Amino acid sequence: MARAGTRFRSRTRTALLSVLALLAGLLSLQLTGPAPRASAAPTTFTHPGVLVSRGQLDYARAKVQAGQQPWKAAYDNMMASSYASLSRNPKPRAIVECGSSSNPNNGCTEERQDAIAAYTQALAWYFTRDTRYAKKAIEIMDAWSATITDHTNSNAPLQSGWSGSTWPRAAEIIKYTYDGGWANSGRFATMLRTVYLPEVISGAETKNGNWQLVMTEAAIGISVFIEDRTSYDKAVSTYLARVPAYVYLTADGDLPEPPANSSIDTEAEIVKYWQGQSTFTDGLSQETCRDFGHTGWGIASIADIAETSRIQGQDLYPKIQERLRQTLGFHTTYENGATVPSWLCGGSVKKGLDEVTEVGFNALHNRLGIAMSNTQKYTEAHRPSGTDNYFNAWTTLTHADNPS
Numbered sequence: 001m002a003r004a005g006t007r008f009r010s011r012t013r014t015a016l017l018s019v020l021a022l023l024a025g026l027l028s029l030q031l032t033g034p035a036p037r038a039s040a041a042p043t044t045f046t047h048p049g050v051l052v053s054r055g056q057l058d059y060a061r062a063k064v065q066a067g068q069q070p071w072k073a074a075y076d077n078m079m080a081s082s083y084a085s086l087s088r089n090p091k092p093r094a095i096v097e098c099g100s101s102s103n104p105n106n107g108c109t110e111e112r113q114d115a116i117a118a119y120t121q122a123l124a125w126y127f128t129r130d131t132r133y134a135k136k137a138i139e140i141m142d143a144w145s146a147t148i149t150d151h152t153n154s155n156a157p158l159q160s161g162w163s164g165s166t167w168p169r170a171a172e173i174i175k176y177t178y179d180g181g182w183a184n185s186g187r188f189a190t191m192l193r194t195v196y197l198p199e200v201i202s203g204a205e206t207k208n209g210n211w212q213l214v215m216t217e218a219a220i221g222i223s224v225f226i227e228d229r230t231s232y233d234k235a236v237s238t239y240l241a242r243v244p245a246y247v248y249l250t251a252d253g254d255l256p257e258p259p260a261n262s263s264i265d266t267e268a269e270i271v272k273y274w275q276g277q278s279t280f281t282d283g284l285s286q287e288t289c290r291d292f293g294h295t296g297w298g299i300a301s302i303a304d305i306a307e308t309s310r311i312q313g314q315d316l317y318p319k320i321q322e323r324l325r326q327t328l329g330f331h332t333t334y335e336n337g338a339t340v341p342s343w344l345c346g347g348s349v350k351k352g353l354d355e356v357t358e359v360g361f362n363a364l365h366n367r368l369g370i371a372m373s374n375t376q377k378y379t380e381a382h383r384p385s386g387t388d389n390y391f392n393a394w395t396t397l398t399h400a401d402n403p404s
Contacts, residue, residue, distance in 0.1 A: 041229035041236075042312045048172035049311040050221040051304055051359075055404030057173070060397055061127050074384030074397035075127060083113070083120035083387070086132055090114045090140040092147035098155035108159055109389075111148075114140050115163045116393050118170035123394060126173055134178040137170055142184045145191040151199060158211050160199040164218030165304070165391045167192060168225040175225075192222045201231055203238065205262035209246035209286045210294050212259075213301035214391060216242065220305050224312060239305050240319060246298055247323040248284045256280060279343045283323075283330030289345035292331055296356040299327055300392050303360035307399075310363070317363060324360050325370060332357065332378035353378070355385035358395035366401050 063071035093107035121137035223232035241260035275289035387393035
């Protein structure tokens with residue numbers, strides 16, 4: 001484990017360095033012209049291309065058909081779930097009202113779970129080629145696109161992020177692999193554009209980081225489905241600013257990066273925002289000392305967004321892979337039983353990372369060849385991954401050891 005940084009950097013010195021860097025940048029701009037845009041959306045979007053690609057689906061389908069593990073067990077687990085039931089009836093609402101911790105819960109659970117069901121049915125269609133599953137996915141998506149008009153109450157942005165992350169996964173598979181037709185796909189796109197996108201792209205800088213990360217995941221996925229290059233670029237910019245404010249590296253200095261566009265910038269404010277943690281080390285998350293469950297949601301979205309960007313031909317992994325590697329390793333070390341040191345969260349952490357490691361582990365370990373022993377041990381011990389009933393679902397099936 002990396003040595004913890006305990007000194008706090010001088011904000012005055014940082015500000016001075018920032019001014020000098022800005023002046024240097026302006027001089028460089030005058031001499032060399034504008035730099036190329038680092039976050040430009042793809043000229044042509046790839047479909048299906050939200051979290052899973054056609055190549056990934058084909059690879060996993062072949063493994064299931066051959067009865068190979070862990071894919072066959074993951075597939076059986078998915079098909080045995082209520083989300084794959086052909087008798088499932090959607091429960092749409094015009095107004096989904098979600099307060100803190102989903103209290104009140106007026107349609108919150110139903111919306112999240114119907115989105116997961118649509119994705120599950122879409123996967124079931126692809127793996128079986130049984131048109132009943134495609135029709136059921138369409139039925140669920142059509143029911144919601146004909147009904148919902150808004151999300152309200154304090155958890156509206158988070159709820160929109162959870163459901164808005166899942167809907168495009170289902171829609172991409174159905175629209176671009178099912179040849180039976182989807183008459184209301186345009187209405188579904190309008191729902192994503194008018195009901196979800198304005199809520200998730202607006203930002204949540206002062207909330208815990210899992211909020212803005214899952215909202216950004218939703219914005220990325222929606223932008224791919226509706227082919228909105230402007231929203232895609234904005235979401236990528238938000239992501240690249242938020243990841244350093246969620247996962248610390250010692251290269252950042254003595255304090256973590258504050259959330260962009262927030263009022264959180266002093267030492268005391270940053271320590272408070274990091275749940276009172278004042279000693280920082282590689283891989284520590286802004287929510288580590290809250291609990292590993294919420295942290296896991298943030299980590300999942302970091303990986304999911306990078307995976308979608310890779311499919312779209314704009315690979316963001318090189319920009320975030322060290323933070324993702326370190327935070328996966330850091331948290332799985334304690335999930336695997338390592339003793340919690342006294343400097344970390346007062347010597348006690350609330351574990352429960354859940355099954356959120358497959359996408360990031362596959363990208364870094366299997367595709368890039370990075371050794372990740374703690375993450376590997378944890379990931380393999382938690383196969384096959386199911387669903388958390390919020391937005392993570394069936395990633396052992398879609399991403400385990402998947403080279404595509």
